[in-house]
Amino acid sequence: xxxxxxxxxxxxxxxxxxxxxxxxxxxxxxxxxxxxxxxxxxxxxxxxxxxxxxxxxxxxxxxxxxxxxxxxxxxxxxxxxxxxxxxxxxxxxxxxxxxxxxxxxxxxxxxxxxxxxxxxxxxxxxxxxxxxxxxxxxxxxxxxxxxxxxxxxxxxxxxxxxxxxxxxxxxxxxxxxxxxxxxxxxxxxxxxxxxxxxxxxxxxxxxxxxxxxxxxxxxxxxxxxxxxxxxxxxxxxxxxxxxxxxxxxxxxxxxxxxxxxxxxxxxxxxxxxxxxxxxxxxxxxxxxxxxxxxxxxxxxxxxxxxxxxxxxxxxxxxxxxxxxxxxxxxxxxxxx
Amino acid sequence: xxxxxxxxxxxxxxxxxxxxxxxxxxxxxxxxxxxxxxxxxxxxxxxxxxxxxxxxxxxxxxxxxxxxxxxxxxxxxxxxxxxxxxxxxxxxxxxxxxxxxxxxxxxxxxxxxxxxxxxxxxxxxxxxxxxxxxxxxxxxxxxxxxxxxxxxxxxxxxxxxxxxxxxxxxxxxxxxxxxxxxxxxxxxxxxxxxxxxxxxxxxxxxxxxxxxxxxxxxxxxxxxxxxxxxxxxxxxxxxxxxxxxxxxxxxxxxxxxxxxxxxxxxxxxxxxxxxxxxxxxxxxxxxxxxxxxxxxxxxxxxxxxxxxxxxxxxxxxxxxxxxxxxxxxxxxxxxxxxxxxxxxxxxxxxxxxxxx
Numbered sequence: 001x002x003x004x005x006x007x008x009x010x011x012x013x014x015x016x017x018x019x020x021x022x023x024x025x026x027x028x029x030x031x032x033x034x035x036x037x038x039x040x041x042x043x044x045x046x047x048x049x050x051x052x053x054x055x056x057x058x059x060x061x062x063x064x065x066x067x068x069x070x071x072x073x074x075x076x077x078x079x080x081x082x083x084x085x086x087x088x089x090x091x092x093x094x095x096x097x098x099x100x101x102x103x104x105x106x107x108x109x110x111x112x113x114x115x116x117x118x119x120x121x122x123x124x125x126x127x128x129x130x131x132x133x134x135x136x137x138x139x140x141x142x143x144x145x146x147x148x149x150x151x152x153x154x155x156x157x158x159x160x161x162x163x164x165x166x167x168x169x170x171x172x173x174x175x176x177x178x179x180x181x182x183x184x185x186x187x188x189x190x191x192x193x194x195x196x197x198x199x200x201x202x203x204x205x206x207x208x209x210x211x212x213x214x215x216x217x218x219x220x221x222x223x224x225x226x227x228x229x230x231x232x233x234x235x236x237x238x239x240x241x242x243x244x245x246x247x248x249x250x251x252x253x254x255x256x257x258x259x260x261x262x263x264x265x266x267x268x269x270x271x272x273x274x275x276x277x278x279x280x281x282x283x284x285x286x287x288x289x290x291x292x293x294x295x296x297x298x299x300x301x302x303x304x305x306x307x308x309x310x311x312x313x314x315x316x317x318x319x320x321x322x323x324x325x326x327x328x329x330x331x332x333x334x335x336x
Numbered sequence: 337x338x339x340x341x342x343x344x345x346x347x348x349x350x351x352x353x354x355x356x357x358x359x360x361x362x363x364x365x366x367x368x369x370x371x372x373x374x375x376x377x378x379x380x381x382x383x384x385x386x387x388x389x390x391x392x393x394x395x396x397x398x399x400x401x402x403x404x405x406x407x408x409x410x411x412x413x414x415x416x417x418x419x420x421x422x423x424x425x426x427x428x429x430x431x432x433x434x435x436x437x438x439x440x441x442x443x444x445x446x447x448x449x450x451x452x453x454x455x456x457x458x459x460x461x462x463x464x465x466x467x468x469x470x471x472x473x474x475x476x477x478x479x480x481x482x483x484x485x486x487x488x489x490x491x492x493x494x495x496x497x498x499x500x501x502x503x504x505x506x507x508x509x510x511x512x513x514x515x516x517x518x519x520x521x522x523x524x525x526x527x528x529x530x531x532x533x534x535x536x537x538x539x540x541x542x543x544x545x546x547x548x549x550x551x552x553x554x555x556x557x558x559x560x561x562x563x564x565x566x567x568x569x570x571x572x573x574x575x576x577x578x579x580x581x582x583x584x585x586x587x588x589x590x591x592x593x594x595x596x597x598x599x600x601x602x603x604x605x606x607x608x609x610x611x612x613x614x615x616x617x618x619x620x621x622x623x624x625x626x627x628x629x630x631x632x633x634x635x636x637x638x639x640x641x642x643x644x645x646x647x648x649x650x651x652x653x654x655x656x657x658x659x660x661x662x663x664x665x666x667x668x669x670x671x672x673x674x675x676x677x678x679x680x681x682x683x684x685x686x687x688x689x690x691x692x
Binding site: 240242245 | 403406408432436437438439440441444445447449452453454455456457459466467470471502504515518519
């Protein structure tokens, strides 16, 4: 088991490294290919023509005249060991590891911006994930037990509707109903859970619901088809032949096997969504990582985009790693 | 319950019920294509200590019958009618919970493919002790001890060590031994073995059958052995029931079925069976055609589409009239065939028996 985890960990590190190289190359090299200096993307508007001495000084200041590998090392060593960021005029800003650089457009360390955004995204994701997992699996299981029944039809029809409705539709509709019409949630502005748990919960309920609504529908459908398949397996017949109670047969023998593939999908979904709940965060005005990334893309704020991309990639890789390890625990046939 | 009702162990005609009695069992499945009559009017008796072999081709209704006895069609769309009496208790009309109490404790079942019949995520040991814990009020520790004892009994070497192994870590024969341990841990008085050796090596088959026989002797249980291997039947069973197209076409004692079979389908089965004691040059004679559709069962005798002897019956009776299961020359021997009994015996002696 330890060997398995170490091997997977090394593999995960390798993937993260590849991601860092690729994103670095994309964001640093593509501007030069299109004949614009990355300096523009790096510090924003540069009031000097590209052949002026001042411009060249800036290029030199930020190291864009160095060979590519040296630039990459500068970027990587910042993440690994931290660095001091200086524009050569003001006092240098200390940027401890992992340092993703400084956003000259928003005048903040990228690391700080990501750090501030992360609790919002995690709050949104964890709550929604619990809701959609429990809701989706419950609906899917009930549907699977009596395929074609009334429960099944209601469950599957509503999940089809839920899959078809995008968050930029369900989100505003929920806001319209609960905040503006019924007035049950008069103030949905975000507050950190450590400061005001009640307000945190109030601000999160609608985002949770609209995100979970979409995913619960998918999970209900996957659970249903897995469960129908599992309940037809020979070992379910054996469990019944032993005289086990229906609940034991369904939950312990059926659901246990049917849920295994869902663990994989769940891990990947959660990993992916950490950096990409853009629409939900925008609709509900939550300043999470998705919001940060969309804002940075609009402003062409290169260091932030770079930082967010790498953080999102790390999240996905970590989620996959956890899924791999969980899989080995869940399914004894997976050799570790 | 009113005291004027007869004891359930006594039949309406005053006779004592057999330990297992199946009367006019019908299992029909409504499908989009029509009604599938998997079992259509099956009756047989079985006492404790007896081994009944049910023989027939795939799709003849053998497994569906065994699932009906365990009440496993409950909750599915199958329409089950008729009566199944197990030690004075009726199963077809009983509720799921009533039958569930009997499953595992009174009747145990061994399935064909032990790998797919064991749950891949639980250790073999826990699956066996789980079967014990449902019906017995004991601690988990005692259940584990009992499961290990049972594993030893079915011949698993190093049983305490293998208790925690998963099914995929067992060999095929060991898995079937574990299945037997699971089916017998509550000492059921009825054991149904549904093709228990089909998925196994020939060398292991004999061991498994021997094990079933040993445990049968020890528990004095009634055993139903479902198989399409006539060799297995000849070696193991006391009684045989031949099924074709969801119906019983011939039943009787094992020696009667092998030495004085009367139904053309049984003859066909015997002729298509390789034998060690015959000339190796002789070719086997397969039964022509394939089993009938259970949706459009042939009118008249179910076997008429493949029977080479329909010309021995006057008129078109084989195709128009459904033959009754009539008693043969010896009591207990019953045959479903339009050919007169005397003529059947003659055909067997002069035409079939010499060519075997």
